[in-house]
Amino acid sequence: MLDVAIRAKSFRSADGTVIEAVGDLRLSVPTGRFTCLVGPSGCGKTTILRLILGLDRHFDGEIAISETGAVAAVFQEPRLLPWRTVEENIRLALPGASAGEDLSGLFQTLGLAGLETFYPGELSLGLARRAALARAFALRPSLLLLDEPFVSLDEALAARLRGLLAEVWSARPTTVLMVTHNLREAVELADEIVLLTPRPARVSGVYPVTVPRSRRDAATVTALLADLTAAHPGTA
Numbered sequence: 001m002l003d004v005a006i007r008a009k010s011f012r013s014a015d016g017t018v019i020e021a022v023g024d025l026r027l028s029v030p031t032g033r034f035t036c037l038v039g040p041s042g043c044g045k046t047t048i049l050r051l052i053l054g055l056d057r058h059f060d061g062e063i064a065i066s067e068t069g070a071v072a073a074v075f076q077e078p079r080l081l082p083w084r085t086v087e088e089n090i091r092l093a094l095p096g097a098s099a100g101e102d103l104s105g106l107f108q109t110l111g112l113a114g115l116e117t118f119y120p121g122e123l124s125l126g127l128a129r130r131a132a133l134a135r136a137f138a139l140r141p142s143l144l145l146l147d148e149p150f151v152s153l154d155e156a157l158a159a160r161l162r163g164l165l166a167e168v169w170s171a172r173p174t175t176v177l178m179v180t181h182n183l184r185e186a187v188e189l190a191d192e193i194v195l196l197t198p199r200p201a202r203v204s205g206v207y208p209v210t211v212p213r214s215r216r217d218a219a220t221v222t223a224l225l226a227d228l229t230a231a232h233p234g235t236a
């Protein structure tokens with residue numbers, strides 16, 4: 001279970017102005033569930049993930065992660081080491097005990113088989129994003145944070161990668177919190193969608209997606225989107 005209780009998070013800009021990034025925000029992600037955070041551009045989503053990851057400790061509030069295993073994150077940029085191959089990038093992230101683990105199933109599921117010896121510079125953005133997902137799932141994290149992992153891909157490719165994410169997640173289940181501005185993506189993947197206000201981010205609504213993931217075909221997703229926007233008017 002991930003429990004987030006942020007009372008306030010602000011930044012001070014170069015000219016001394018205070019930027020309130022996150023307001024009073026509480027959310028919980030139960031173990032093994034997939035939650036999406038959806039909010040307008042610049043509302044504070046990445047800041048929330050950075051606070052959960054402990055990359056920024058200057059805030060008022062508490063974050064509790066009851067899972068004891070690894071916490072992994074995938075950011076908008078794949079952040080692969082350019083001088084290491086795909087496989088080396090993934091193995092370097094693993095703790096010593098599992099560094100020799102057989103990763104062929106993971107490579108296969110993510111469509112990376114045959115690309116293990118490629119360098120990041122030889123990969124398209126879509127393949128680099130798959131490698132970043134492989135690195136995160138290879139850790140077998142108990143909590144996975146995803147920050148718009150499919151942004152700037154064309155819709156057909158993003159849809160394909162969403163399918164691969166769902167597949168690898170069912171093979172290696174974990175608790176997921178994913179930031180996205182794409183409501184369709186959220187409706188396809190999430191168990192629960194947490195909607196945020198414009199900055200400073202607060203929860204403006206919660207939408208549980210109760211239809212089983214296997215039954216979310218295009219027509220069902222469109223119907224769910226209509227239901228969500230009717231329940232939460234103003235959600236783009």
Ligand SMILES: Nc1ncnc2c1ncn2[C@@H]1O[C@H](COP(=O)(O)OP(=O)(O)OP(=O)(O)O)[C@@H](O)[C@H]1O
Binds near residue numbers: 047
């Ligand atoms: N280190 C920083 N110093 C000053 N201001 C910051 C800093 N980091 C973020 N901000 C500001 O805080 C606000 C929230 O930023 P954040 O990146 O969390 O939003 P976001 O919802 O992830 O945005 P996007 O949807 O564009 O990715 C923005 O106004 C941003 O400019």
